[in-house]
Amino acid sequence: MKTRAVVLRGTSTSRPYSHSRPVEVEELTLGTPREGEVLVRIAAASLCHSDLSVVNGDRVRPLPMALGHEAVGVVQETGPGVHRFSPGDHVALVFVPSCGFCEDCAAGRPALCARAAAANGSGGLLHGPPLLTDSSGQPVHHQLGVSAFSEHAVLAQESLVPIPDDIPFAVASMFGCAVLTGAGAVINTAALRPGQSALVYGLGGVGLSAVLGARAAGAYPVIAVDPVQEKRELALRLGATHAYAPEEATAAVRELTRGGAELAVEAVGSPKVMADALAAVARGGRVVSVGLPAPDRVLEVPALAFAGEGKSLLGSYMGDAVPRRDIPRFLDLWRAGLMPVERMHTGTLPLTDINDAMEELASGRAIRQVIDTSGLLTG
Structure with missing residues (x-):
């Protein structure tokens, strides 16, 4: 079948993206689902900084590539051996299609x-090579087994989590990456306990989701740090109790918490911010890093912070989530009003405006923009 999709053919750091147009919407041919695969009509796809990291080359991926990794959709067709999904099911798409059998899954x-x-590294799917080809018959790689900036996508069934069909698509689209990563870092990686203090650096979609996770976990205080005032104000509306610009954060946090926070989440992808976070936590405190720095960036911190002060620096990929467990429970928290992710939604755009959306995100003006890929949002 044919599908319109956003394709990246060469990385670019040229700005603004709205003028340089590093990606284009192309008509691609999409193969039918193989054993263990599912055809999904994409309903809503959110734009994430990880997408920008592929465009500018910070995250090296095989090209050409059809982009998009945070989305929801409706099952259209299932391949042989698929028994958990049926046409009409609403599903959240997950960018790590865990096999269930390797040592880490076990x-x-x-x-x-x-x-x-x-x-994911090869640009294929869990059950085989890419199913996308361009007008010249050349393969187009999948981004993280998803490629959601498209009208339709074929995914491994392991990339899908069923969701209730009464959840608005624009809301549900944020749970497959931003919420899993940010809230998961707090709840899963750090195992934050009620009453502990939490500090979040970087208030994009992942950082704000960490704020939501800290609030839902009963943290106090919940401290948000970002250079953009509007993002600090949004963090306060989402449940942060205090918000600071980076230059005032360390001193303010130490005074507020009487020595340092018990947990800091770094959602910037900056070695300097990681070092700042380590300095801002108390003796015995933990720093969880979820940001994605460029591969050549190096972290330098005082070595005595670990054995001498008992501090910990933890990495967290996808919030150490178990998607089939965590997406439903995080959606339950949304129903209860404890994870109002809709407040992070800063615009809905058609597929053809993807370069404008990238520019808005790169500029810091946008948090989570939702791409209406196939008209299901607008009818």
């Missing part, structure tokens, strides 16, 4: 699935 760490990492 140990309860599906976000670190080795087979998924290999498939």
Whole structure:
């Protein structure tokens, strides 16, 4: 079948994206689902900084590539061996299609699935090579097994989580990456306990989701740090109790918490911010890093912070989530009013405006823009 999709053919750091147009909407041919695969009509896809990291080359991926990794949709067709899904099911798309059998999956760490990492790194799917081809018949790679900036996508069934059909698509689209990563870092990786203090650096979609996770977990105080005033104000509306600009944060946090926060989440992808976070936590405190720095960036911190002060620096990929467990429970928290992710929604755009959307995100003006890929949002 044919599908319109956003394709990246060469990385670009030229700004503004709205003028340089690093990606274009192309008509591609999409193969039919193979064993264990599902055809999904994409209803809503959110734009994430990880997408920008592929465009500017910070995250090296095989090109050409059809972009988009955070989305929801409706099942259209299932391949042989698929028994958990049927046409008409609403599903959240997950960018790590955990196999369920490797050592990490067996140990309860599906976000670190080795087979998924290999498939994602190759630009293929968990069950085989790419199913997308361009007008000249050349293969087009999948981004993280999803490629959601498209009218339709074929995914491994392991990339799908069923969701209730009364959840608005624009809301549900944020749960497959931003909420899993940010809230998961607080709840899963850090195992934050009620009454502990939490500090979040970087208030994009992932950082604000960490604020929501800290609030839902009963943290106090919940401190948000970002250079953009509007983002600090939004963090306060989402449940942060205090918000600071970076230059005032360390001193303010130490005074507010009488020595340092018990947990800091770094959602910027900056070694300097990681170091700042380590300095701002108390003795015995933890820093969880979820940001994605460029591969050549190096972190330098005082070595004595670890054995001498008992501090910990933890990495967290996809919030150490178990998507089939965590997406439903996070949606339950949304129903209860404890994760109002709709407040992060800063615009809905058609597929053809993807370069404008990238520019809005890169400029810091947007948090989570939702791409109406196939008209299901607007009818």
